[in-house]
Amino acid sequence: MKRFVVILLLIIVSLSVRLYQLTKHTEFLGDQGRDALAVREFIQAKKLPVVGPTVGAGHYTGPFYYYLIAPSFGMFESSPIAGAVEMIIISVAAIILFLIVAFSFFNFPIAYGVSVLWALSPFMIMQDRRLWNPTPVPFFVLLLIASLVWIAKKKYWAFLTAAFASAALIQLHYVNGISLLLAGCCLVGITYTLLKEGKGKSLMPWFVASVGLFAALLYPFISYEVQHGFKDITGSWMTLSFKDGQVFSKRLYMNTYIDICARLASYIIAIPWKTPLVVIAVYLCIGNVIKKNTISYVLVAWYGIGIACLSFYKDTFQPQYAYQFIPVTFFLLAGTIHGLRKWVTVPLIVGFITVVTLISWLFYNPYSIKDPDIPRIQGLTDSVIAKVDNKPFAFTIMNSRSFADFHVRYFFVLKHATVIPVDDRNGKRLFILCEGACPKGKLVGNVSVMCHTELCPLDKPDIPLDEWVYVSTTEVGSSAIYSYER
Numbered sequence: 001m002k003r004f005v006v007i008l009l010l011i012i013v014s015l016s017v018r019l020y021q022l023t024k025h026t027e028f029l030g031d032q033g034r035d036a037l038a039v040r041e042f043i044q045a046k047k048l049p050v051v052g053p054t055v056g057a058g059h060y061t062g063p064f065y066y067y068l069i070a071p072s073f074g075m076f077e078s079s080p081i082a083g084a085v086e087m088i089i090i091s092v093a094a095i096i097l098f099l100i101v102a103f104s105f106f107n108f109p110i111a112y113g114v115s116v117l118w119a120l121s122p123f124m125i126m127q128d129r130r131l132w133n134p135t136p137v138p139f140f141v142l143l144l145i146a147s148l149v150w151i152a153k154k155k156y157w158a159f160l161t162a163a164f165a166s167a168a169l170i171q172l173h174y175v176n177g178i179s180l181l182l183a184g185c186c187l188v189g190i191t192y193t194l195l196k197e198g199k200g201k202s203l204m205p206w207f208v209a210s211v212g213l214f215a216a217l218l219y220p221f222i223s224y225e226v227q228h229g230f231k232d233i234t235g236s237w238m239t240l241s242f243k244d245g246q247v248f249s250k251r252l253y254m255n256t257y258i259d260i261c262a263r264l265a266s267y268i269i270a271i272p273w274k275t276p277l278v279v280i281a282v283y284l285c286i287g288n289v290i291k292k293n294t295i296s297y298v299l300v301a302w303y304g305i306g307i308a309c310l311s312f313y314k315d316t317f318q319p320q321y322a323y324q325f326i327p328v329t330f331f332l333l334a335g336t337i338h339g340l341r342k343w344v345t346v347p348l349i350v351g352f353i354t355v356v357t358l359i360s361w362l363f364y365n366p367y368s369i370k371d372p373d374i375p376r377i378q379g380l381t382d383s384v385i386a387k388v389d390n391k392p393f394a395f396t397i398m399n400s401r402s403f404a405d406f407h408v409r410y411f412f413v414l415k416h417a418t419v420i421p422v423d424d425r426n427g428k429r430l431f432i433l434c435e436g437a438c439p440k441g442k443l444v445g446n447v448s449v450m451c452h453t454e455l456c457p458l459d460k461p462d463i464p465l466d467e468w469v470y471v472s473t474t475e476v477g478s479s480a481i482y483s484y485e486r
Helices: 002-019 032-043 065-075 082-105 108-122 123-130 137-152 158-172 174-196 200-227 229-238 250-265 274-289 293-309 319-339 346-363 374-386 406-414
Strands: 394-398 429-436 444-448 461-463 469-476 479-485
Touching: 002 082, 002 108, 002 123, 032 065, 032 082, 032 346, 032 406, 065 082, 065 158, 082 108, 082 123, 082 137, 082 319, 082 346, 108 123, 108 346, 137 174, 137 319, 158 200, 174 200, 174 229, 174 293, 174 319, 250 274, 250 293, 250 319, 274 293, 274 319, 293 319, 319 394, 374 406, 374 429, 374 469, 374 479, 394 406, 394 444, 406 461
Parallel strands: 394 429
Antiparallel strands: 429 479, 444 461, 469 479
């Protein structure tokens, strides 16, 4: 009963710190608008998509992410935060799943303490409340790890959860294939041990069923790829590999490796200095190696080999590629504390969590948002709607943190506005929405058209403003709307 109460408290705290003023704190830019529009479209068309969001150089991923967020947008069609709420629920489920698995590795006080640290981590809070295909990656990695633990404990139905998690991860992003390879190595070892014990007849039906489930979940995307020459899968592989003429740089590789280690350590304690973060990462590995048990060795190998593989990524490295190693980082922390269990008491764990959390929040307050996205977009689009009087208009955006205008376009769709292309020669109204650092008065010269397609061209077309008549500039908070007619 006592454990139930403290776990319930963990769930409440985890949800509360992530849901607090979500409309103000969640990110809503081009990626979020693109995905919301895509899901809205296939729900209305009652047709399942066969591809998901694009990543990297414009390669499609599988459609699993769209299936995942469809229920929230289906139930709350007019809410821009519906998907973010679902991401939060999945992320809190990840915290509880971490607690369950860590408890099976260590003891309850240590597992619970590290789970609380995860729940209160500023970077985890900011990450978990974002509608984005990398956000649920830690949950599915944990489900994969939990499945391996369950299989080792002769719960063979976990082959199905392992297949489900694997299919989800590879469709959320191709780089998650690293975790699948590492999990596959562990599964081979576990299965070999079970076969030596004569458990082949018991596990084989579940294994065959899991292969079928994995294939079924990937079928829509693989069918699409077959029809298109596997251009997305091969294109993504080329991003990870080196082309002819490219030279492997040891210095760049080590810098990337160190950056990833520092980034992962910052989820434990959010400080702005790389050196102490790297020291923490090294200490976590050493603290587990000296324990000299199989679980610790596996965790260190998963962490070290995984980051080593990821460091080969030759394009611009993005922090979300390392999301798959967040659970292992926290397992290493729990393992290090467990190695000191002779000196670790519950009050000491509470004090450790308190100090680390205070330091993290001192440097990175997850509620310190200078220009919230949804209120800004809501104000801009409301102002435009008031000006057009239900007539068609064209728009583009400038000085935005987004790569595309999907976040603004989504709000216009919710408001049933009639938006026409900026190059429509019959268009009479043009609005240029500036999202920050906006010039005073009217704009002159040419304005680049922000991307409004999923695959954005490198050369953006321009709007020659000398073909339009300037009408007014309307300031909306720190943003502005420049109105033109012809």
